[in-house]
Amino acid sequence: MPGIHSAIVAVGNELLCGKTTDTNGSWLSERLAFLGAPVLRRWVVGDHSSEIQDVVSVAMDIAELVVITGGLGPTQDDLTRQAVADCLGLKLISDPELLQDLRDRFRVRGFAKLPRSNPVQAEVPEGAEVIPNLRGSAPGLWIDVGNQVVVLLPGVPQEMRGMFDEALEPRVREYFGSRLAPLAQRTFHTTGILESVLDERVGTVRDKLPEGVEVAFLPDLQGVSLRISTSLTTERDRTRLDDAEAVLEPIIDPYRFEAVSGDLVESIARELMDAGLSIAVAESCTGGLMAKRITDLPGSSAYFRGGVVAYADPIKIDVLGLDERIFIDNGAVSKRVAVGMAQGVAELMGADVGVGITGVAGPEGGTSTKPVGLVWYAASVRGRSVFEKKVFFGDREAVRERAGQAAFRLVFRMLTDSV
Amino acid sequence: MPGIHSAIVAVGNELLCGKTTDTNGSWLSERLAFLGAPVLRRWVVGDHSSEIQDVVSVAMDIAELVVITGGLGPTQDDLTRQAVADCLGLKLISDPELLQDLRDRFRVRGFAKLPRSNPVQAEVPEGAEVIPNLRGSAPGLWIDVGNQVVVLLPGVPQEMRGMFDEALEPRVREYFGSRLAPLAQRTFHTTGILESVLDERVGTVRDKLPEGVEVAFLPDLQGVSLRISTSLTTERDRTRLDDAEAVLEPIIDPYRFEAVSGDLVESIARELMDAGLSIAVAESCTGGLMAKRITDLPGSSAYFRGGVVAYADPIKIDVLGLDERIFIDNGAVSKRVAVGMAQGVAELMGADVGVGITGVAGPEGGTSTKPVGLVWYAASVRGRSVFEKKVFFGDREAVRERAGQAAFRLVFRMLTDSV
Numbered sequence: 001m002p003g004i005h006s007a008i009v010a011v012g013n014e015l016l017c018g019k020t021t022d023t024n025g026s027w028l029s030e031r032l033a034f035l036g037a038p039v040l041r042r043w044v045v046g047d048h049s050s051e052i053q054d055v056v057s058v059a060m061d062i063a064e065l066v067v068i069t070g071g072l073g074p075t076q077d078d079l080t081r082q083a084v085a086d087c088l089g090l091k092l093i094s095d096p097e098l099l100q101d102l103r104d105r106f107r108v109r110g111f112a113k114l115p116r117s118n119p120v121q122a123e124v125p126e127g128a129e130v131i132p133n134l135r136g137s138a139p140g141l142w143i144d145v146g147n148q149v150v151v152l153l154p155g156v157p158q159e160m161r162g163m164f165d166e167a168l169e170p171r172v173r174e175y176f177g178s179r180l181a182p183l184a185q186r187t188f189h190t191t192g193i194l195e196s197v198l199d200e201r202v203g204t205v206r207d208k209l210p211e212g213v214e215v216a217f218l219p220d221l222q223g224v225s226l227r228i229s230t231s232l233t234t235e236r237d238r239t240r241l242d243d244a245e246a247v248l249e250p251i252i253d254p255y256r257f258e259a260v261s262g263d264l265v266e267s268i269a270r271e272l273m274d275a276g277l278s279i280a281v282a283e284s285c286t287g288g289l290m291a292k293r294i295t296d297l298p299g300s301s302a303y304f305r306g307g308v309v310a311y312a313d314p315i316k317i318d319v320l321g322l323d324e325r326i327f328i329d330n331g332a333v334s335k336r337v338a339v340g341m342a343q344g345v346a347e348l349m350g351a352d353v354g355v356g357i358t359g360v361a362g363p364e365g366g367t368s369t370k371p372v373g374l375v376w377y378a379a380s381v382r383g384r385s386v387f388e389k390k391v392f393f394g395d396r397e398a399v400r401e402r403a404g405q406a407a408f409r410l411v412f413r414m415l416t417d418s419v
Numbered sequence: 420m421p422g423i424h425s426a427i428v429a430v431g432n433e434l435l436c437g438k439t440t441d442t443n444g445s446w447l448s449e450r451l452a453f454l455g456a457p458v459l460r461r462w463v464v465g466d467h468s469s470e471i472q473d474v475v476s477v478a479m480d481i482a483e484l485v486v487i488t489g490g491l492g493p494t495q496d497d498l499t500r501q502a503v504a505d506c507l508g509l510k511l512i513s514d515p516e517l518l519q520d521l522r523d524r525f526r527v528r529g530f531a532k533l534p535r536s537n538p539v540q541a542e543v544p545e546g547a548e549v550i551p552n553l554r555g556s557a558p559g560l561w562i563d564v565g566n567q568v569v570v571l572l573p574g575v576p577q578e579m580r581g582m583f584d585e586a587l588e589p590r591v592r593e594y595f596g597s598r599l600a601p602l603a604q605r606t607f608h609t610t611g612i613l614e615s616v617l618d619e620r621v622g623t624v625r626d627k628l629p630e631g632v633e634v635a636f637l638p639d640l641q642g643v644s645l646r647i648s649t650s651l652t653t654e655r656d657r658t659r660l661d662d663a664e665a666v667l668e669p670i671i672d673p674y675r676f677e678a679v680s681g682d683l684v685e686s687i688a689r690e691l692m693d694a695g696l697s698i699a700v701a702e703s704c705t706g707g708l709m710a711k712r713i714t715d716l717p718g719s720s721a722y723f724r725g726g727v728v729a730y731a732d733p734i735k736i737d738v739l740g741l742d743e744r745i746f747i748d749n750g751a752v753s754k755r756v757a758v759g760m761a762q763g764v765a766e767l768m769g770a771d772v773g774v775g776i777t778g779v780a781g782p783e784g785g786t787s788t789k790p791v792g793l794v795w796y797a798a799s800v801r802g803r804s805v806f807e808k809k810v811f812f813g814d815r816e817a818v819r820e821r822a823g824q825a826a827f828r829l830v831f832r833m834l835t836d837s838v
Contacts, residue, residue, distance in 0.1 A: 018449025030437025044461035287714025288707035291728040295706025306734040309710040309726035
């Protein structure tokens with residue numbers, strides 16, 4: 001394969017027993033990918049010398065840059081330095097500058113002498129270069145083993161990240177130079193289309209995509225993001241992403257929204273502010289979820305009037321002003337109730353846009369004609385109402401999340417004149 | 420080594436490029452440790468057949484239980500099923516029941532035909548047993564290779580977790596039986612006390628705890644859970660947890676609540692149902708978060724009437740009936756507004772219990788007398804009101820979560836006669 005690859009080894013019993021989630025792995029993976037040394041494989045191992053050695057030796061077989069995090073502290077279970085030295089056949093020697101530096105740090109904190117366990121932190125494999133740690137006591141190490149580099153960093157995320165940005169990234173650039181293949185990427189957020197359907201449609205134009213452009217689907221309960229990426233070796237490579245976007249545009253356009261956060265509510269907020277409109281929501285099955293999502297955004301008071309969680313039917317009648325007969329004729333989960341809730345809350349709260357949503361979130365309460373997952377939702381803008389119904393699958397949480405998102409999508413389409 | 424070990428392989432380009440953090444690894448590690456099959460090593464690899472095969476074959480060399488997550492979806496980059504089958508020398512065959520099940524799911528949602536890519540999800544290695552996925556379309560697989568098991572689970576955390584709890588855990592227990600070395604644990608949920616304060620108080624009794632009992636603090640935005648654990652080799656080991664609980668009891672009692680889900684709202688729901696009371700909430704700064712949390716629980720319609728998100732001040736006056744002069748005299752973030760909201764919403768919705776909450780969630784809107792994080796909240800039960808104020812720290816999300824939880828704690832204390 002052209003270019004170089006990285007491998008990452010995270011060391012620590014706290015990771016293996018599940019007490020701590022390995023966030024260093026994904027953070028480093030992203031940085032290394034964009035730097036042009038994508039990660040091929042990651043490991044998590046415990047504080048056991050043989051485990052560390054087994055894994056580091058495989059990592060060195062498959063990658064030019066091996067980054068090892070954790071296990072550099074002063075305690076007895078911190079074995080990474082020794083294990084890596086053993087694996088590379090190097091002796092550990094005490095670095096006089098590091099030792100002095102450790103002494104100075106502890107003196108500042110009121111220790112006349114170093115705690116007995118700390119001097120091991122000044123021991124480095126012969127030939128290793130020290131990467132200073134400005135935020136803690138465990139220094140990092142850069143070990144050049146000839147055409148290949150092994151790097152040791154502390155496991156504390158804040159220390160590791162600082163050392164990567166300040167010292168490691170420039171060193172990697174300098175060491176590997178033109179062997180690096182930095183990446184460019186672009187992400188398109190969509191909602192309202194299933195991953196499998198989107199994949200099928202992208203499949204129909206896959207042969208029109210420029211070579212070297214990779215497409216990834218990133219689904220969650222609120223939609224699917226499509227990410228295109230390509231390596232950035234010449235200036236011409238940049239135009240490949242433009243070309244790929246032009247190919248994908250007709251497919252994603254009906255479902256696409258733009259938001260830095262990836263949240264459709266951000267796009268709705270922008271549309272509301274641009275048009276000078278206010279919004280209010282009336283929720284039954286989502287039970288406050290839509291109001292919460294709107295108010296998750298700082299500054300939402302500029303356009304959000306408020307909401308009514310009309311969970312019990314009498315609230316829909318007494319507070320939102322729906323006619324009791326609608327319930328007798330149609331039931332609470334119906335088009336007329338959704339529309340009535342949207343119009344009622346807009347009127348009650350003096351909002352330009354009203355949203356209504358009513359459905360069966362489950363797990364109980366479904367019938368043959370109104371199954372769990374059935375949701376009616378409506379949006380009303382200054383008297384004009386649109387509505388939809390869908391059957392959402394998944395458990396209670398999934399139904400609620402997906403239904404809320406579908407209702408937001410209806411509002412978005414109404415605000416952008418596509419419905 | 421005595422007992423059996425697990426190994427975990429997480430598959431997905433989105434993990435390797437760092438876009439997604441591998442939370443499945445730590446979650447599974449914790450569950451497997453308690454089940455008695457501790458994890459020895461974890462891997463993260465991309466959607467590449469050779470990578471998956473390389474790693475799975477090493478995993479099978481070191482562990483009796485190999486759990487592989489991710490890459491089971493319907494798209495072209497989902498290669499796990501095929502790669503694992505190749506690695507084990509098994510053919511993939513289409514499972515007629517699974518195929519029918521997929522068709523049924525899609526038909527319910529209005530698809531006359533399956534999207535072209537979905538049928539691959541019904542392909543299973545010969546001899547594999549299907550683990551049903553009640554939350555999504557990718558089934559799991561259990562492959563018994565003789566004295567050793569390989570398990571495939573989807574990468575979506577919610578689906579993976581559900582399948583582990585419902586289907587995998589009992590199967591692992593049955594398959595490995597006495598070869599498992601389980602841990603016994605007990606978790607105490609607390610809210611209203613800082614982790615550092617709780618840690619300090621536990622420190623004062625640490626030497627009274629029985630040997631072999633480990634204490635872990637599990638903090639989140641809603642409180643701190645205290646977990647005690649011990650290995651379970653003899654029946655006597657169980658009494659160690661009783662002894663430890665007796666030591667910790669006086670410290671945690673004022674902050675403790677009991678809930679299977681770890682959610683204080685579950686305890687409140689139980690109290691409301693036992694007393695035959697209904698509840699309604701009026702929210703300003705939390706913007707629907709409290710109503711959402713109440714309705715996250717299935718069956719909440721038995722006691723939840725509804726809520727008003729009174730985000731704009733006129734809504735507090737027009738809908739909840741507060742006197743305009745309160746705002747002039749006290750401002751919107753004040754005791755009288757919180758109490759007025761609690762009483763107003765109880766009256767509006769015909770509920771026995773009303774809750775009101777108003778504050779400065781930030782990041783903007785703070786003043787020297789009403790800083791970001793200041794929140795007033797009140798609970799009113801049949802006319803009797805209690806109230807509190809606190810300044811919560813953290814970002815907007817943290818302030819909202821912590822404030823909502825504090826208001827729930829006030830309701831809980833009122834319902835249990837401790838305030």
